[in-house]
Amino acid sequence: MHVLVLGAGVTGVTTAWYLARAGFEVSVVDRQPEAALETSYANGGQISISHPEPWANPAAPLNALRWFGREDAPLLFRPHADPAQWAWTLAFLRECLPHRARRNTAAIASLAVHSGERLRALRAETGIAYDHLERGILHLFFTPQEFARVGAKVAELATYGIQARSCSRDECLAIEPALAGTAGELAGGLYAPNDESGDAFRFTQALAERAAQAGVRFHYNTTITRIDHSGGRMNGIEVHDAEGRNGGLTAAAYVLCLGSYSRPLVAPLGEQLPIYPVKGYSVTVPLRDPQRAPSVSLTDESRRIVCSRLGDRLRVAGTAELNGYNTEINLARCQAILDWLEARFPDVTDTAGAHLWAGLRPATPGNVPLIGRSRLPNLWYNTGHGTLGWTLACGSASCLADLMSGRRAPVPHFPFLGNEA
Ligand SMILES: Cc1cc2nc3c(=O)[nH]c(=O)nc-3n(C[C@H](O)[C@H](O)[C@H](O)COP(=O)(O)OP(=O)(O)OC[C@H]3O[C@@H](n4cnc5c(N)ncnc54)[C@H](O)[C@@H]3O)c2cc1C
Structure with missing residues (x-):
């Protein structure tokens, strides 16, 4: 056929x-x-099996209100006279209800676990190379309140068969020594050793x-x-x-x-x-000092920013913007990502050579x-x-x-x- x-x-x-x-x-x-x-083309590069929880979760409406109107907000709503945008937003709010968020998380988790197995099998079969690393993903928490929830997250992930563990600041540093410069601000982490990273393009x-x-x-x-x-x-x-x-x-x-x-x-x-474009940005920077650059993929849970080592480049991605099919680069939003990079890994990358990119996530409400x-x-x-x-x-x-x-x-x-x- x-x-x-x-x-x-x-x-x-x-x-x-x-x-x-x-x-x-x-x-x-x-x-x-x-x-x-x-x-x-230039997404965050993460094979993030350990992050099945959708944006539509019980904490999302309050966070969105907290960030409202901030040009560098992780989640930005730009209202249009577009019924599809409003219908999607209402559906998104409905998916934030606890029982719906739990059901969506379980569905995504089971598909993600299966997907990881299929990816490994495909790689073994074809031997294709795409700057991939099998060093896991380290989720970083910068406030004690956020870190306090890690134990429950680890237990929840275990129910889906996803291996993860809570890490103290020192353990985070042992997993990724390149974090030494920001260790003082770090509350702790969650490490998922079976996650991966690589260049989707x-x-x-x-x-x-x-x-x-x-x-x-x-x-x-x-x-x-x-x-x-x-x-x-x-x-x-x-x-x-x-x-x-x-x-x-x-x-x-x-x-x-x-x-x-x-x-x-x-x-x-x-x-x-029920698909609406949710715009995100990434910056890809050549490495100036590869020894001091991270090779474990990172997720800053406080800022909703992810970072993956792709060969001799670092890819940092994040932010979500409901702004229709607009793919223009908003420099303020890219600058927020570049500022994150410089603050976390000063002088490790050549930010003057940064490639700025915006893409539209094909998002369903849940x-x-x-x-x-x-x-x-x-x-x-x-x-x-x-x-x-x-x-x-x-x-x-x-x-x-x-x-x-x-x-x-x-x-x-x-x-x-x-x-x-
Ligand atoms: C900033 C950012 C960071 C991300 N980070 C991650 C991450 O770390 N990990 C992860 O798992 N996911 C990540 N994602 C999500 C992931 O990139 C997307 O979910 C995924 O790329 C969607 O792939 P797709 O093939 O469905 O869509 P696309 O890649 O958009 O493919 C759709 C294709 O359809 C074609 N097309 C569209 N309309 C027409 C038409 N009329 N005629 C002919 N062709 C057409 C387009 O040319 C395109 O090639 C991220 C996304 C963004 C924006």
């Missing part, structure tokens, strides 16, 4: 890979000239190359302008290529992996996907991605991965390939869409 995957970000390329491995004939279409040039490009060698066809520079449908089925997609030609592509089945652009494309089919069959029998979804698309990519894609093959996906606690076997 021929399957057309719409989108060549990390989600689309992993989907193409696992579908091809399952015996499907696969093509991929993307408007960019190469894979992973949009949100999968390099991974996706390398996997796309392997997939092409295995027979997957890639149609780059091809923008999908409309979905052609009738009688409750998809008939094909209308496309526009870089030479200005209009055309069409057809297949027996279609998988939507368009990230933040998924919702508008399927809205004419009557599908109301951060649970949409995976499975749509209401149309030949349209499937693998989209809406929000803050964890890199972490969840291999698990989501391999589960989708299972479902499309008529098998049960091996993640019992995840709410896959449709009525799969």
Whole structure:
């Protein structure tokens, strides 16, 4: 059966890979000239299995109020006259209810654990290189109040089969000696030794190359302008290529992996996907002094900033902004990230050579991605991965390939869409 995957970000390329491995004939279409040039381009680099808790949690509304109006706030709401933005925000507030946050956390955790296993297997099978490190993630807490909750977090993670431990300041320093300069401010940490880090862009490009060698066809520079449908089925997609030609592509089945652009494309089919773009920023800086740079991936829980070593570069990412499809770089928000970097690791990086980037997380209100069959029998979804698309990519894609093959996906606690076997 021929399957057309719409989108060549990390989600689309992993989907193409696992579908091809399952015996499907696969093509991929993307408007960019190469894979992973949009949100999968410069994310925080974390395979963060130890952070299944969504932004929509009981503490979020109070935090958002605390940060309201601050240009450098970790979470910034820029109101638009856009019903989709308001509907998403209301849905987000609903997902902050304790029982919903618990259910979403459990779903994400079970998919994340499975995804970590699939990523390791894929790496062993293909040997692809993407500046990855298997040194774990160290979550840092800078206030005693936040650190006081670590014991409960460790216990909760254990119920999902995620290994983590609480660390004193000295233990944090032993795990990552590059923190010596900020140790005085540190209250403590949570260390998840099985987490990883790596460059999602390099991974996706390398996997796309392997997939092409295995027979997957890639149609780059091809923008999908409309979905052609009738009688409750998809008939094909209308496309526009870089030479200005209009055309069409057809297949027996279609998988939507368009990230933040998924919702508008399927809205004419009557599908109301609860996905809204949540903008984030990253800065990537060359290392001046590699010996003093961290190699354990870090999450500053107080500032919502993550930091990953990618070869001879350091990637620092964070902030969330509800501002529609705007991808302009706001210098104040990037400066907040650069200030964090200089304060934590002074003179370790060459900040003058910083590459500033903004991307749109395809966020569902509860951060649970949409995976499975749509209401149309030949349209499937693998989209809406929000803050964890890199972490969840291999698990989501391999589960989708299972479902499309008529098998049960091996993640019992995840709410896959449709009525799969
Ligand atoms: C600042 C930041 C930090 C992050 N850090 C992490 C992290 O540390 N760990 C983690 O797990 N996740 C992280 N994420 C989230 C992760 O990057 C995303 O969830 C993931 O990249 C989404 O991948 P995707 O393939 O679904 O979307 P995308 O990468 O956006 O891919 C969608 C593709 O669809 C194509 N497309 C869109 N519309 C059309 C059209 N009309 N026609 C043709 N093609 C089209 C685009 O060109 C694009 O290639 C972060 C995100 C941000 C913004």
